[in-house]
Amino acid sequence: MKNMNYSVISVVGFSLIFNAVLVSTQSLAIDCGAKGGKDEDGRTWVEDAKYLSKSENSVQIQAGYQDPSLLSTVPYMSARIFPSPATYKFSIQAKQRYLVRFHFYPSTYQSFNVSKSFFEVTAGAVKLMSNFSASITCQALTQAYVIKEYSLAPSESETLEITFTPSANHSDTFAFVNGIELIEMPNLFGMMKMVGYDNPLGANLVDASSENLETMFRLNVGGQSIPPGKDVGGLLRSWFYDEPYIFGATIGVTLQADKNLQIDYRNISKSSAPEDVYRSSRSMGRDSDMNLKFNLTWEFHVDPNFTYIVRLHFCEFLYDKPNMRASNIYINNETAQGGEESADIYVWANGKGVPVYRDYAVLVNDGPDDENVKVQLNPSTLLKPQYYDAFLNGLEIFKLNDEKKSLAGKNPDPSAMMIRTENDPRSFSKTGDDYVVVGATGGAAAAFVVVALVVFFYTKKRKVDGVESHTASWLPVYGNSHVGGSKSSSNHLASLAQGLCRHFSLAEMKQATKNFDESNVIGVGGFGKVYKGVISGGTHVAIKRSNPSSEQGINEFQTEIEMLSKLRHKHLVSLIGFCEDGGEMCLVYDYMARGTFREHIYNNKKTNLSWKQRLEICIGAARGLHYLHTGAKYTIIHRDVKTTNILLDEKWVAKVSDFGLSKTGPDMNQGHVSTVVKGSFGYLDPEYFRRQQLTEKSDVYSFGVVLFEALCSRPALNPSLPKEQVSLADWALSCHKKGVLEDIIDPDFKGKIDPECLQKFAETAVKCLSDQGIERPHMGDVLWNLEYALQLQETADGMKSRLNLAGEQGSNHSRDDSSVGHRREPSGRSVGNELELNEGKDESAIFSQLANPTGR
Known part of the structure; x- marks a missing residue:
């Protein structure tokens, strides 16, 4: 340059x-080290041999392990290994820009140790990679494979030579590649x-x-x-x-x-x-x-x-x-x-x-x-x-590229967590170290990968460290949920989770829970019991133990792994690992120290939450659901949104949990998926019940019930009340229509909720409960409205504080309407910053999504 x-x-x-004319692009996809085939999207990959010089010393080899994140065996399950320099030659159009992608899957290749693979890649005179290690890169990004994409400048040549050269800085090294794409592109x-x-x-x-x-x-x-x-x-x-x-x-x-x-x-x-x-x-x-x-x-x-x-x-x-x-x-x-x-x-x-x-x-x-x-x-x-x-x-x-026509950067630095697992990254040897390993999920034609960098984003003020967008996505999810039970379910469970999270032994589970002592039970559901435990290193976890006699539990376990092993988000409960040993199946989660949202809003044994605190928790849960609906390759529908499935960590951050009933997959591209009706009474979308067609708006309806629970401090169903009041959703809609909603809100909140905040919150909840899904807002709109309601409340609280400081009296003093629109920026503080001062000392928090079980 x-x-x-x-x-x-x-x-x-x-x-x-x-000119607004779509360029007719010619493309070539080669399956290195194999005969070619079609990937999951139906794209044809061809054999690479005819593009490789006959004199080249190379090895065709099959991967010894198929990571669950690989949607397609093509091109990842075969590789071409080069112990010495080797060149692919392609015929190209002169003065044409080309897009080149390289696919690397550092798996097990017989006697070839991919951790020793360091190499250089050049395209003509352009150095694309130098001392590159696919193994280090994938370990650092905690993903199974990596795709590197380049746009090559037009040249006068009609031949493109791509050369792989083992690094001179390492002994016994080699180069390898699984797939190469070459696509004509306009010069943009x-x-x-x-x-x-x-x-x-x-x-x-x-x-x-x-x-x-x-x-x-x-x-x-x-x-x-x-x-x-x-x-x-x-x-x-x-x-x-x-x-x-x-x-x-x-x-x-x-x-x-x-x-x-x-x-x-x-x-x-x-x-x-x-x-x-x-x-x-x-x-x-x-x-x-x-x-x-x-x-x-x-x-x-x-x-x-x-x-x-x-x-x-x-x-x-x-x-x-x-x-x-x-x-x-x-x-x-x-x-x-x-x-x-x-x-x-x-x-x-x-x-x-x-x-x-x-x-x-x-x-x-x-x-x-x-x-x-x-x-x-x-x-x-x-x-x-x-x-x-x-x-x-x-x-x-x-x-x-720099003045030397180089684009080569350094390999990313693996985290200390990954260094500890370097010797056995696939089998996840049962060591005593306390860490979480999260694998990848992805598409065949592109790097749709699950990356543990999500944890990094949120723990480091959401700074991004060493991620390339074409190799690291925001946690896309693929495929249909597996919900069929069989005698081979435990094997299927292991195949789903292997490489995606830590594999615990039964002995470790017994040690963590004191041999599943009843005193550690913190919840019970159709799947079995949930125990509080401590794994090696002193980390508190929640362990869900399957009831062998419950077919429902097996089904939900499989779906839970398929979902949560591929999801990492600040407002979703994280899956740490699993146990499939000695006829037992256990799932290990982050421990939610503050228990369920429901515990803190009615019939609670703990300190009651203020209105502002409840509002902030609703916003957190809405963010988690919004991500499920929009942040993945396919829409994910939770299908069991309720206050017992919104958990609170020690900092009062809300996290959505329990994905045992969730649905996802390409069928959702049709706008819905036809499925047997499941969910919890009181939260069930009436349109879903009538039509048996599940959409993301079904979650929106359930979340509307959650909003009214937070406002009214009563359960979704209460059979002890008069008939017209049994269902909170029906009763709240009726009261809102009559203009008497304030009569049913939590008495502790009367006079404390800013009227504009209450109006915005109530309008949002009512829209969520619309009878027809098309009339309900998207979760993104729900999230915006809740954040706006919080701003209204904070503005009102701030004004009251200023009036009190100024010595102005009068409890009936109305809020100056001129303040509307002068909202301060949300502080971004966690709910815990507000709550720590008021929280009691009861730390026997409950994890279970079903501490107070309701029907599914």
């Missing part, structure tokens, strides 16, 4: 303008200029059209993951969920375009991004005053000493006039767009529903605090738009 000798460079790019990269480095002679210009790039991240901002089969232009790219990369407490709100809106690719190539990217967005929200107090921020860890292109995708689908909203854009604290040049997307695109993108670049230095790319947006005040808001539809980050 020329003109890159600057300590910090921020560049705004002028995107090339293409153009000229860019530097921001903050004005030079009239043009020294601040960078031409990316003739450069080689590595794809680092590709996100569908505000929308769910998009698999390769739904990409455009035949490029088969994966677009991942963006929330793991959001930095800070405020995540904004997600929005969806009207289904009747036509996306008009008048300014850019249709290959730029699929319509689904432009039909979803993440914005700051509807409160202009609050939006002025924070930034929407995403942060990414990258290799140092490279220049990165940051591509931001926009499509204004809400407003049809200029200056309705405009935003400033910052990259690594440098202004990319601002002032009079703030981003008014309607003006940029010259229309509503017209997508555009802008490219910016930044040079990332080598330093402890510098190896990141941070993207921030906030409202422009200089242009004085009608709404102070900022939004984004999609984001891509590409690494540009």
Whole structure:
């Protein structure tokens, strides 16, 4: 790269303008070391032998272990191993840009130890990888396989040579590859200029059209993951969920375009991004005053000493006039767009529903605090738009080759947790160490993987460390739930969980629970009992032990593993491991020290929760459900949402639990799945009951009941009450319709809930309980409304505090309506920060989702 000798460079790019014509892309997929075949998406992979020089010394070999995360055996279950340099030769079109993907699955290959595999990969004169270890990379990212994607610049040559060379820095090493994709692509990269480095002679210009790039991240901002089969232009790219990369407490709100809106690719190539990217967005929200107090921020860890292109995708689908909203854009604290040049997307695109993108670049230095790319947006005040808001539809980050035509970065550093398991990563030897190993889940054509980095995102203020978007997604899930029981169920259980979580022995389970002592029982359900336990290292866990005589328990165990072993989210209970030994089946979870939500809202033996605390817990649960509905490859429907399945950890963070009845799979792409009605009485969606067609709106209905439980402090069903009051849902709807809802709320809350907060909360709960699913909101909308209700309550509480400090008297003093709209930014503190002062000393918390069992 020329003109890159600057300590910090921020560049705004002028995107090339293409005719809105879909490029006919030629593609080749080769199955290395095998005869080829079709993957799970029906794509044909061909044998690699004819592209490899006959004189090359190589070994065709089959993987000795199939990780459960592999949806397809093609191309992962075969490999081509190179003890010496070897070259693939492909015929290509001159002056054509190509997309190249490499698939690596560091499994067991007979006498070849993949942990000793270090190698270099070049494409012509471009160095793509150096001293690369697929084993270290997968271990560090806690995933089973890795895909690396590159965009090769056009050249005059009609032959592309891709060479694998074992590293000279290691003895007894070798190179290997499982699959290679080669796809023609349009040249979507153009000229860019530097921001903050004005030079009239043009020294601040960078031409990316003739450069080689590595794809680092590709996100569908505000929308769910998009698999390769739904990409455009035949490029088969994966677009991942963006929330793991959001930095800070405020995540904004997600929005969806009207289904009747036509996306008009008048300014850019249709290959730029699929319509689904432009039909979803993440914005700051509807409160202009609050939006002025924070930034929407995403942060990414990258290799140092490279220049990165940051591509931001926009499509204004809400407003049809200029200056309705405009935003400033910052990259690594440098202004990319601002002032009079703030981003008014309607003006940029010259229309509503017209997508555009802008490219910016930044040079990332080598330093402890510098190896990141941070993207921030906030409202422009200089242009004085009608709404102070900022939004984004999609984001891509590409690494540009350096002056030596190299894209090679270092291998990621494995965590201490992974180092302890390095000697036996697949069998999970039964050591005494206290750690959790989480494997991967994914698609064949793209790296849909389950990564334990999710834990990292949330424990490190959601900073991302060493993730490449084409190899690490936000926990997509695949396939239909397995719910059939049989005599071989225990074997199926082991095959599901193997490689995805820790495998405990029965002896370890007995030691953890003092031989399943009854004094440790903290819950009972159809599956059996739940025990509080302590595993090696002193970590408290909850152990669900299957009742051998319960077929329901076996079915739910299998579904629970299939779901939770692939899910990691701040607001979902984490599965640590399983035991399938001596005729016993146990599941081991994080211990939820504060027990169930239900325990703290009625018939409680513990300190009663305040209204604000309950509201924050509802928001946490809504975030977990929203992720299940939108954050995975396929929609996941919980199917048993209730207050006993919302658990609270020691910091009062709400986590959704019990996935034994959950459903997922490609059938949900039809909008519903026909299934036998299951769930808990009092929470059951009436439309689901009538039609036996399950949709995500069934969870929304159940969550509406939860909201009224939190407000009214009474169970969903109470047979001891008069007939019209037995069902909380029916009774609450009736009272709301009559305008007397305040008569049935918890007496402790009367006069303490801000009227506007109560109105917003009640309206949300009522909409959730709509008889027809189509009339219910999505969980994303429910989440936004609850967060807004919390802001209303906090504003009112803040005003009361200020009035008290000022010495103003009068308990009947009404709230000044002029304060509406002046909401402070949510603090982002956990609920525990508020509760620790008031919490009693009862630490005998209950884990079980069924501490007070109800019918399923």
